[in-house]
Amino acid sequence: MTRFLVRRILHSVAIVFIVATITFLLVHIAPGDPATAQFRDRPVSPEIVAQYRRDWGLDRPLYQQYLSYLSNIARGNLGQSFSLNRPVSEVVLQALPNTVFLAVAALGISFAVGIVIGTAQGATPNSRFDHTLTAATLAVFSMPIFWFGLMMMLVFGQWLGWFPVSGATSPVYSALPFLGRVADRLHHLVLPALTLGLGGSAVVARFHRAEIAEAFAQDFIRTARAKGLSERDVVLRHALRNALLPAITMLGLSLPVLFSGAVLVEHVFAWHGMGLAAFDAVARRDYNVVTAIALFGAIMVVIGNVVADLAYRRVDPRTRAS
Amino acid sequence: MTALLRVRNLSTSFATESGLARAVDDVSFDLEQGETLGLVGESGCGKTVTALSILRLIAEPPGQYGEESRIEYEGVNLLELSARDLREIRGAQIAMIFQEPMSSLNPVLTVGSQIVEAIRAHGSESRREATERAVELLTLVGIPEPGRQINDYPHQMSGGMQQRVMIAMALSCRPKILIADEPTTALDVTIQAQILDLLMDLKVRFGMSVLFITHDLGVLAGIADRVAVMYGGKIVEEGEVHAIFERPAHPYTQGLLRAVPHIDRPTAQLRGIPGAVPTATEWPSGCRFHPRCSQRIDRCSTETPPDITTETEHIARCWVATPAGKS
Secondary structure, eight states, X not given: OHHHHHHHHHHHHHXXXXXXXHHHHXXXXXXXXXXXXXXXXXXXXXXXXXXXXXXXXXXXXXXXXXXXXXXXXXXXXXXXXXXXXXXXXXXXXXXXXXXXXXXXXXXXXXXXXXXXXXXXXXXXXXXXXXXXXXXXXXXXXXSOHHHHHHHHIIIIIIISOOSOOSSSSOTTGGGSOHHHHHHHHHHHHHHHHHHHHHHHHHHHHHHHHHHHHHHHTSHHHHHHHHTTOOHHHIIIIIIHHHHHXXXXXXXXXXHHHHHHHHHHHHHHTTOOXXXXXXXXXXXXXXXXXXXXXXXXXXXXXXXXXXXXXXXXXXXXXXXXXX | OOOSEEEEEEEEEEEETTEEEEEEEEEEEEEOTTOEEEEEOOTTSXXXXXXXXXXXXXXXTTEEEOTTOEEEETTEEGGGSOHHHHHHHBTTTEEEEOSOXXXXXXXXXXXXXXXXXXXXXXXXXXXXXXXXXXXXXXXXXXXXXHHHHTTOOGGGSOHHHXXXXXXXXXXXXXXXXXXXXXXXXXXXXXXXXXXXXXXXXHHHHHTOEEEEEESOHHXXXXXXXXXXXXXXXXXXXXXXXXXXXXXXXXXXXXHHHHTSOXXXXXXXXXXXXXXOOOOTTSOOSSSTTGGGOTTOOGGGGTSOOOEEEEETTXXXXXXXXXXXXXX
């Protein structure tokens, strides 16, 4: 068990290092730099632009910038944001809670909805019910997530007026009592979380349907029926329990999808999280913020995978260390 | 006296891509109180489908039962029961054990919880009472340290122990009938003998009837009261165990017996039956065994053979079998 953990942690460090390197290269290869982005709308003399580059160390050779970047992040120093003129760690930490809040809600929705739909489908394979849900999940899955978000806004925000369509809180948030704040946050959470969560639930449902169908073909399902168990117990106690094991792995694997989905959904709903911060930073060529957020994403994904692996070993008696 | 279980004109077919597979075709037999009936035949002859049909464990679709089919348990046709009423029979009145104990047990549940679940499905026992009963059952089937093993997962046990768990689970509600579908096929020979002894001992103690399904005629010699031989989805010969072994009337049964090794005749050459079982989508016409039969006559390939009673309680479906009283 300890050996397994040590190996996984070494792997994770290597992955984070590779992600840091690739992101660094990508942002520097992309056309433009913080200086051009900074003075895009203002005609300034080339001297000022050159001075700006010197100030931020952008005139040094790329390998030097890379080495100082690596030595900085190794010491936990994420640098300064070019465009916001604040430490990057501050920018990221400010955006992090909103993103975690949205991601946890979306993850909960995608697995709760996906597993219920997938189980119902897998238990009645090739029925009309199954085919209808397959079509529905495929439709949601095929929709671009920003468009799906806009439609959610249009229907539930504009036409029905049930939910706010922008921001994580109301303008009057700070004046509300505690419970009012909680309600206000949840009210704002509904549409972005549903947008992000339902997109994910379509994937989970299709995957889980196959797992349930496979579990149903197993001999122990026949044994369960031969014992005289109700079909409900056969599904919930025997088929679902076995089909949930792969879902745990999927939970770990869905974190990156969730993270990249959050970038678009946060932008659509003006949800001030890591995704929106990343979006703005890319537009402004704010190298340090972009690489820091990518790094954070990589760390979250890697941790998610290790946790999923540990959870799997915990739940499946066959892989549990004896 | 009517039999405990009466199977009448059972036909079970499956819709497949290559047509309708009539896996079991017009099968009838009785299982009396306290009797062990052996159902024997090669792979693909329909014996397992027959067993599964009794508890309606065949998935419908693709499976379907013929309109004439009746499976009467204590006078009630199981094929007409509602799902709820059928559950009262499954496990409580008629229990079943299977060929592969490893895959027949749920890998992610402890053996104890799987037995407890069977007990509680049919009774009002509390979880604690059911657990105590499960420990008793594990003791009864010869599991060492049952108090500890009850918390084990199936993969922590050997195949023989897993089958004992399956037997304990099957007996948990004191069923009147136990259907054993090749329960020893997947086990080592020495373990096979132990499981057979255990089954026969428990049969007497519980006063059960047993429907024992096997491809191994030799196994039945020691345990069965009567034997039914299946070929091509039909029962081709049926009789008291000694009659079947000593005076087999159907060429197929005779062939099966020649393929069983005898411990007292070590030098005798074993003879197989040439050819293979035909597929259920296209059974041969007439007698389904005729393409492989060494004694066939012209009418075998065109006309379905009738029931020939060769002696009391001994029936063969064969044109060349000799009826009783003629020789």
